[in-house]
Amino acid sequence: MMTATRLYLSRHGQVANHHEQRYNGHFDVDITALGVEQMERLAIALSAEKITGVYSSDLKRAAKGATMISNALGLKSKKERELRELHLGRWEGLTREEAVRLYPEDAGFSFRDLGKDKVTGGESLIELRARVMPAVTALLKAHEKERVFIMAHGGVNRVILCDAMGLALENFFHIEQDYGCLNVIDYFQDGTKVVKLLNGGPNQALEATRLY
Known part of the structure; x- marks a missing residue:
């Protein structure tokens, strides 16, 4: 079997304002x-x-978890701004109720339209993919035939998983990413990409790491 570059891709832990x-x-x-x-x-x-490299978004909810992972591995985590979550413009930090009250002109906006649409000042899914995928590709190249870990966000992970599974961005919301989940993706030299684990937990992670 060809040697693959293995990506361990996680979503950060539960956030303080989740409720x-x-x-x-x-x-x-x-x-x-x-x-x-x-x-x-x-x-x-x-x-x-x-694992030979640990990377994360530079936002604290991802960076904190990456530091914990890197400490367990005896490594130092590195922050990558390109791995930040989808930019939601003037809606950031707001609930939908607050956003619509403050910006009634955005009341008709739907996240289902993010492939082509975006909140004022934010990104579309197409723009998110254009930001994230070159950074991920560079990290995989830097760790070719090795194992690398990325701690990111639900939106970022879905973009990476859509790419790995050959799915259009219209499938973005068909992929679940729970807090603290783990995905395992193998990248082979011939361009083949195999998702070994999707939205898994720690016990499943232990099994997935033994699959080749």
């Missing part, structure tokens, strides 16, 4: 005590893996 259902985007919110526990479990699950 308020706010649009975070680039809004720099921290993770909760449960979020820390989620990262601790993931760190234990991956501590014995031969």
Whole structure:
């Protein structure tokens, strides 16, 4: 079997304002005590893996988890601004109710239209993909035939997974990404991409890492 470059791709832990259902985007919110526990479990699950690089978004909810993972591996995590969540413009930090009250002209906006549409001052999914995928490709190239870990966000992960599975961005919302989840993707030299684990938990992560 050809040697693959393996990507461990995680979503950050539960965020402090999760119960308020706010649009975070680039809004720099921290993770909760449960979020820390989620990262601790993931760190234990991956501590014995031969991961050679740990990267994250530079937003604290992702960077904190990446630091915990890198410490468990004896590595130093590196922050990449390009791995930030989808920019939600003037909606960031607001609930939908607040956003529509403050910006009634946005009342008709639907996230289902993000392939071509965007909140004022924000990004479309096409723009998110154009920002994220070159950065991911560069990291995979830097760790060719190795194992690399990325801690990012729900939107970022969905873009990477759509690319890996050959799915159009219209399928973006068909992919679930729970807080603290893990995805495992193998990238082969002939261009083949295989998703070994999707939206998994720590115990599944241990199994997935033994699949080749």
